Structure formats: C-alpha cells, structure tokens
Amino acid sequence: MPAPNGTPVKVTRTPYVLLLPLLVALVLFSQPVQAQRKAPVVQFSGIVMAADDSAAVLPGVHIYVPKAGRGTVSNPLGYFSMPVLVGDSVVISYTGYQKQHYKIPNNIGDAITVIIELSPDTAYLPEITIFPYPTEQLFKQAILAMELPKEEEDIMKRNMDATLLALMMENMEMDGSENYKRFSQQQIMDSHNRYFIRTNPFFNPLNWAKFIQSIKRGEYSRDKK
Known part of the structure; x- marks a missing residue:
C-alpha cells in the first residue's frame, strides 16, 4: 500500500501461532470464574428436633460449614437459617447427640427448608x-x-x-x-x-x-x- 507521498509501506501480519498461547491462557483463567458462578447461594433453614420419643426441639445446636468457616446456632425454638452454597457439606452438632452431615443438593432453587432429627449419643x-x-x-x-x-x-x-x-x-x-x-x-x-x-x-x-x-x-x- 503506497503512502501519501508515494513511498510504499510494508505491512506485517501477526502469525496465528503467537495468538494461540494467549487464547489458551484466557480459557484457563475463565474456568475458575465459571466454576464460582455455577455454585449459587442457597438460604438453608429448618428445625432441629430430638429423634427420641420426646420429639422436643433442640436449642443451641451448631450448624456450620467447616471448609467455609461459617455457621449459626438454632434459637430457643430449634429454628435456624443461614446462607450456603450448592455442594456445601453442613455439619449439625449438639452435645449429647450424634453428629450429622447434610450436603446441599443441586437444582433446589434459592431456598431449602428441612427438619433434622438428631439421635441421642448414649454412653453406658x-x-x-x-x-x-x-x-x-x-x-x-x-x-x-x-x-x-x-x-x-x-x-x-x-x-x-x-x-x-x-x-x-x-x-x-x-x-x-x-x-x-x-x-x-x-x-x-x-x-x-x-x-x-x-x-x-x-x-x-x-x-x-x-x-x-x-x-x-x-x-x-x-x-x-
């Protein structure tokens, strides 16, 4: 292509081999972001009760996610509510009762309500x-x-x-x-x-x-x- 003064200008083209590493890097860095977007926040709530004949509500039960370091405690009526992510493994722990694990399932919407029954941990x-x-x-x-x-x-x-x-x-x-x-x-x-x-x-x-x-x-x- 000639310049305005009539001098020819040399045009260089970037080879596709140089653009390939850049595309691979963009794909690798975009995967963690997509993985985070695939785990929506779910409002996990419910009531904790005793599994024995009394069927009484249990206040002060610890409901937490060990890997994330977050959790809550049930109120005097045994009710709790906390935000979790899909796939989180929630631990329900209370003194004198057996510990339980609950995994947040997929395709449940933005909220889930459960009734958790804890079995007594009897030691003779x-x-x-x-x-x-x-x-x-x-x-x-x-x-x-x-x-x-x-x-x-x-x-x-x-x-x-x-x-x-x-x-x-x-x-x-x-x-x-x-x-x-x-x-x-x-x-x-x-x-x-x-x-x-x-x-x-x-x-x-x-x-x-x-x-x-x-x-x-x-x-x-x-x-x-």
Missing part, C-alpha cells in the same frame, strides 16, 4: 456401688453401732471442749469476708457523714431514755448477772 458407664448397704436406714444403723477407739474418742472430746472453742473463736483473726464487710461499713459511714458533723451517741437523749428504762427493768442488776 460401668456400675459403681457407693456403699454396700441396700437402704439408708441400714447405713444409719451401721454408723450408730460403730465403736470408735477409746483414744480417738478422748481426743475428739478434748478438741470439742466448749471452753477451748470459745477461746479459739475469741483469738481468731477476721478472715477476708469479715474484713471486706468491715471496710464496706466504714465506707458507708464516711459517705453518710461527709457533709455534717458526726454525732456522739453519748449525747443522744433517746439513748439515755433507753438506758434508764433498762435500769428500771433490772437488766443491769447484780442478782440477774
């Missing part, structure tokens, strides 16, 4: 005998008829002496709960008396009236003591 433990007495009455009689050694009985009586217990209680320091209670009472008193002068109970006429009445009743008499 070996029998354990707590004590060899058939009834509680026989157990009490055996305890009452038990003869303790004389030395241990004497030690027990010395440790349970009323004077010793009173002395121990008098010299025992306050524990954590008593210290916290005392500290809380002091804080309440400080906040209560923050904006006025603290009164002295000795100058309270009501306290004096109660004291005089108690004297008349003889509460402080020597004979009563």
Whole structure:
C-alpha cells in the first residue's frame, strides 16, 4: 500500500501461532470464574428436633460449614437459617447427640427448608456401688453401732471442749469476708457523714431514755448477772 507521498509501506501480519498461547491462557483463567458462578447461594433453614420419643426441639445446636468457616446456632425454638452454597457439606452438632452431615443438593432453587432429627449419643458407664448397704436406714444403723477407739474418742472430746472453742473463736483473726464487710461499713459511714458533723451517741437523749428504762427493768442488776 503506497503512502501519501508515494513511498510504499510494508505491512506485517501477526502469525496465528503467537495468538494461540494467549487464547489458551484466557480459557484457563475463565474456568475458575465459571466454576464460582455455577455454585449459587442457597438460604438453608429448618428445625432441629430430638429423634427420641420426646420429639422436643433442640436449642443451641451448631450448624456450620467447616471448609467455609461459617455457621449459626438454632434459637430457643430449634429454628435456624443461614446462607450456603450448592455442594456445601453442613455439619449439625449438639452435645449429647450424634453428629450429622447434610450436603446441599443441586437444582433446589434459592431456598431449602428441612427438619433434622438428631439421635441421642448414649454412653453406658460401668456400675459403681457407693456403699454396700441396700437402704439408708441400714447405713444409719451401721454408723450408730460403730465403736470408735477409746483414744480417738478422748481426743475428739478434748478438741470439742466448749471452753477451748470459745477461746479459739475469741483469738481468731477476721478472715477476708469479715474484713471486706468491715471496710464496706466504714465506707458507708464516711459517705453518710461527709457533709455534717458526726454525732456522739453519748449525747443522744433517746439513748439515755433507753438506758434508764433498762435500769428500771433490772437488766443491769447484780442478782440477774
């Protein structure tokens, strides 16, 4: 083809061999996109129930897709609803019941509703005998008829002496709960008396009236003591 000034121009054509790798690459990269488009989103919902005679709904059941890392929990009425993809393997798990797997089928539309029944997972433990007495009455009689050694009985009586217990209680320091209670009472008193002068109970006429009445009743008499 000649140029405007009459000089011939050389035209180069791209060979088809160079375009073939480009076409192959476009086909390979387009396959994952097409595969994703072939898995539509489905709204998976239903009710989880117990397969035993009670046929009660199960709240708090875990419904999840392990590979995708998403899931939900059934409400107090046993109902659940979550989005899934066609072909997902859904796991239904609940403590005390056997785990189930449900695979989302094809050609179901954009929603699916199911009723899932979980079978109890029963574990039988070996029998354990707590004590060899058939009834509680026989157990009490055996305890009452038990003869303790004389030395241990004497030690027990010395440790349970009323004077010793009173002395121990008098010299025992306050524990954590008593210290916290005392500290809380002091804080309440400080906040209560923050904006006025603290009164002295000795100058309270009501306290004096109660004291005089108690004297008349003889509460402080020597004979009563």
